[in-house]
Amino acid sequence: MSPTSPSAPDPAALAVLPRLAQLSNAVTRGRLAERAAEAAGLTLDRPATGVLLTLHTAGRALRIGEIADRMQVVGPHVTRQVQALERRGLVRRVGDPQDRRASLIEPTPEGAAAVDRYAGSLIGWFTETIGHWPEQDRADLGRLLGRLADDVTARLTALEETQDPPAR
Structure with missing residues (x-):
């Protein structure tokens, strides 16, 4: 499914979007990198x-x-x-x-x-x-974030390869 596909998204996957935005906003607003x-x-x-x-x-x-x-x-x-x-x-x-x-x-x-x-x-x-989280939850977070990052990167790379390559 492409980002503009008209088919209905999985409700569980859709629920992740506001949480990702919340996390991104909190990290930015909190000036964590700075x-x-x-x-x-x-x-x-x-x-x-x-x-x-x-x-x-x-x-x-x-x-x-x-x-x-x-x-x-x-x-x-x-x-x-x-x-x-x-x-x-x-x-x-x-x-x-x-x-x-x-x-x-x-x-x-x-x-x-x-x-x-x-x-x-x-x-x-x-x-x-996250120090107060159970060890398994911390391990699951690391594993799942790694998997998400790898899958998003692979999907975007495949998408770029089917379109005109950007000028570098």
């Missing part, structure tokens, strides 16, 4: 923090295009963020062993430490928020 950045001592805007977090979760150096794909943004946007992060000494370019013409981006030790503090602050906040 609070985590402040706690980590980061004075970066959200897109720059997103680049650092993307590199952190990748666990390896990435090309600009790979960062853009993972963040689901266009390459020039990432290039500007990487340049700003380079000026601040938080990321550096390294040679791509597969292609001498290309470079990979990796966090510097300072960038890695900053994103570790940021991620730790976010994880700590959510851990405290």
